[in-house]
Amino acid sequence: MSSSVIIIGGGVVGQSCAWFLQRSGHEVTLIDQGDLQGSCSTGNAGYICPSHVVPLAAPGMVAKGMSMMLDPKAPFYIQPRLDRDLWRWVWLFMRHANHRHLMRSRSSLAGMSVESQNALEHILADTGIDASYARKGLLMACRSEKHLAREREESEHARAVGLDVQVLSAAEVREMDPDLDLDVVGGVWYPGDTHLHPGRYLTGLRSKLVQAGVKMMPMTRVLSWGKHNGRIVSLQTDQGELAVDQVVLSTGAWSGDLARSLGLRLPVQGAKGYSFTLDRPPVMPRQPFILADYKVAVTPMGDQLRFAGTLELAGTDLSVNPVRVARILEVVRECLPAFRDHDFSGIQPWSGLRPCSPDGLPYVGKWPGLENLTLATGHAMLGMTLGAGTGQTVARMISGEAVSSAWNVCRPDRFA
Numbered sequence: 196m197s198s199s200v201i202i203i204g205g206g207v208v209g210q211s212c213a214w215f216l217q218r219s220g221h222e223v224t225l226i227d228q229g230d231l232q233g234s235c236s237t238g239n240a241g242y243i244c245p246s247h248v249v250p251l252a253a254p255g256m257v258a259k260g261m262s263m264m265l266d267p268k269a270p271f272y273i274q275p276r277l278d279r280d281l282w283r284w285v286w287l288f289m290r291h292a293n294h295r296h297l298m299r300s301r302s303s304l305a306g307m308s309v310e311s312q313n314a315l316e317h318i319l320a321d322t323g324i325d326a327s328y329a330r331k332g333l334l335m336a337c338r339s340e341k342h343l344a345r346e347r348e349e350s351e352h353a354r355a356v357g358l359d360v361q362v363l364s365a366a367e368v369r370e371m372d373p374d375l376d377l378d379v380v381g382g383v384w385y386p387g388d389t390h391l392h393p394g395r396y397l398t399g400l401r402s403k404l405v406q407a408g409v410k411m412m413p414m415t416r417v418l419s420w421g422k423h424n425g426r427i428v429s430l431q432t433d434q435g436e437l438a439v440d441q442v443v444l445s446t447g448a449w450s451g452d453l454a455r456s457l458g459l460r461l462p463v464q465g466a467k468g469y470s471f472t473l474d475r476p477p478v479m480p481r482q483p484f485i486l487a488d489y490k491v492a493v494t495p496m497g498d499q500l501r502f503a504g505t506l507e508l509a510g511t512d513l514s515v516n517p518v519r520v521a522r523i524l525e526v527v528r529e530c531l532p533a534f535r536d537h538d539f540s541g542i543q544p545w546s547g548l549r550p551c552s553p554d555g556l557p558y559v560g561k562w563p564g565l566e567n568l569t570l571a572t573g574h575a576m577l578g579m580t581l582g583a584g585t586g587q588t589v590a591r592m593i594s595g596e597a598v599s600s601a602w603n604v605c606r607p608d609r610f611a
């Protein structure tokens with residue numbers, strides 16, 4: 196049965212939901228407090244990476260997090276602040292950073308990611324959006340034996356769930372891209388991963404949504420909800436009130452706050468990251484890679500090159516921390532001799548907030564007891580990877596169709 200669906204949040208997740216809901220015959224309205232460019236969904240590294248089967252809450256992450264917590268230059272950092280939600284989130288994270296949770300999550304993450312990669316390829320084929328989508332795999336390039344050992348260990352989880360993994364020697368890594376002169380001890384290559392230009396993808400998708408009849412409401416902020424008899428009946432926005440039939444909450448790092456105003460407990464922390472995009476890089480890498488020792492991602496996106504990195508639990512603070520931004524540039528200069536300071540002069544860093552749940556798995560599904568509310572958020576480092584699959588799954592749920600069992604781990608009320 197077709198409904199009228201309001202989607203709150205126009206990032207990659209909200210726009211993907213809009214695409215699949217509209218195609219399933221629903222009447223769709225997409226609301227965003229900003230310009231519908233997606234807060235976190237444009238400046239990210241653009242990887243569609245089924246290889247990432249280890250959730251953020253993984254064994255060893257607590258010890259690693261503790262040692263890095265007070266170092267503002269470390270890849271992971273917690274901005275110290277007195278915030279009850281943050282410390283509850285950290286406590287839940289610590290409870291999930293174990294082997295049992297990893298074993299429970301890895302095949303679901305792989306299943307959701309592969310399904311989502313297929314869904315994304317269908318969107319690209321149906322729309323003809325030119326987002327420089329490429330199937331070139333993803334290389335984890337390691338400068339130290341310690342990080343190579345860690346990457347090999349992680350890759351065993353991807354191999355165990357049936358993904359293609361190749362461990363490469365230093366010579367094999369250099370052979371992949373001789374122009375880069377990478378000083379590495381080896382690497383791990385995931386041939387099945389793909390990448391795109393996320394900003395161009397979202398711009399293209401937005402115009403296809405408009406053409407398809409989706410109603411867009413930019414610069415409209417949802418403030419609160421009207422509830423009656425186990426249903427959401429209205430939304431209060433800063434532009435007036437809207438009546439609700441079905442509603443999807445896909446507000447990224449802001450989802451916890453908006454859910455709280457409805458009386459729901461949905462732990463979400465924003466994990467800030469930065470990127471730099473060069474229009475004229477001195478060398479264009481032949482394929483995307485991550486400098487694994489420093490967690491800095493390097494992605495060729497058509498005619499542009501992007502460097503992205505750092506993860507800082509920052510709530511909803513999007514301000515740029517100069518120390519952490521400088522660290523990305525230091526790593527680039529140290530690892531890629533062709534790049535000099537002047538290549539980055541005048542280039543402003545982009546910042547975005549990854550919406551993170553404490554167990555590293557997204558929230559996708561209906562909220563029990565509120566029959567017309569569906570959640571689609573908490574995708575952390577995998578929003579581009581899982582966005583299309585989430586949209587397809589949400590459309591199936593709202594249309595009353597069966598969804599694949601991989602999404603069962605995403606029950607939104609699991610911390611309620």
Ligand SMILES: Cc1cc2nc3c(=O)[nH]c(=O)nc-3n(C[C@H](O)[C@H](O)[C@H](O)COP(=O)(O)OP(=O)(O)OC[C@H]3O[C@@H](n4cnc5c(N)ncnc54)[C@H](O)[C@@H]3O)c2cc1C
Pocket residue numbers: 203204205206207208209226227228229231232233234235236237238239240241242243244415416417418445446447448449450453466467468469470503504505546547548549550571572573574575576577578579580581
């Ligand atoms: C540096 C970096 C690199 C990354 N690299 C990758 C990668 O390579 N691959 C990958 O898969 N993922 C990557 N990610 C993660 C990915 O970018 C996110 O998971 C994804 O963008 C989240 O999408 P979203 O739609 O949930 O949230 P967003 O894009 O943040 O969209 C949420 C929207 O909700 C709107 N909103 C919020 N509150 C309200 C309200 N009250 N009313 C109306 N609108 C509201 C906001 O304006 C925003 O537009 C990266 C992230 C970062 C920071």
